[in-house]
Amino acid sequence: MTDHQRHGRQRQDRSRAPRLAGILVGAPAAGAGFGVATSLANAAAHSYADLESEDYTTSGWSIAEVVSVLLDSGWAWAGLAVTVGWLACRAGADRPAALARAAAAGALALLAATAAYSVAETLRSGGPLSSWYMAEPLVWWVTSVVFGAPLGAVGACIARPGVIGLLARLTVPVGAAVQMIVLPPGRNEVIAAIGKTIVWAAAAVSIGVVVVRFLGAQRRRRSPAAAESP
Incomplete structure (x- = not known):
């Protein structure tokens, strides 16, 4: 290995350390904030x-x-995990490292959100704080990892061009719209109708913006090629 290659690798190692520290701190912090906000x-x-x-x-x-x-x-x-995965990869890196970093961030965010929600619910119910981890069923802890990691990886793909990036950007709004059909929110029809209207409207706007921007980017890519062709 040449000195130039050795120094290049050292610079890469030094640049990875702050990114890793940011994930270990930022992802759980974002998840904890979300969990507490949900409980409140x-x-x-x-x-x-x-x-x-x-x-x-x-x-x-x-x-x-x-x-x-x-x-x-x-x-x-799910949107929390995707967003945290996207934020974890904004600085850019080689794809395998970016996907691994985003997957870890997504899982950490959902684990922290579940933990913070459990603590807040335990305090709110007046139960002993030592039993906070029992406030949520085991399935939610497992779900945080099983779904948090792939959703974080989806967030890492948001900045990619092409169909992969398009599908990544559509994951949350399409998933939200589908959930309103399969599992409407609220304890009565009025709240369910309000929730569905808000989510469907936001999802429609988001999907429209994503698709229009994607088609515009595709058109701009084809324009230089068309201009160069005889």
Whole structure:
């Protein structure tokens, strides 16, 4: 190995260390913030809900409840993992390292979100803090890793050109729209209708923007080739 190659590898190793530290700190911090925010939104929704009223139970709603059902939805947690994976790879790196880094970030974010949510729910219920890890079923801890890692890797693909990047950018809005069909949010039809309307509208706008930008980029790539051809 030449001195130039040795110095180049040393520079790469030094540049990886801050990125790794950023993932180990940033991903759990983002996940913990999301988990606490979700628990606080649920608490606010519960405080506004008058479940002793039959009318409120069947048709009542509040802004706090709408925020709660939006944050405490599978697509929102998936979006957290995808976003953290994308942020972990913005600095750029070779693809295998980028995917591994993003996958780790996605899993760490969802694990931290589950842990923070469990702690917040334990404190809110007045239970002993030592039992916080029991507040959530084991399936959610396993799900955080099983789904967090691939979703983080999807986030790493967002910046890629072509069809792979397009599919990565469509993952969250399409998944959110599908969830509104398979598992609508809310405890009554009114909240479910409001939640579905908000999510479908946001998903439609997001999908439209992503597709338009993709087609525009494809058109710009073809233009130089067409101009050079005889």
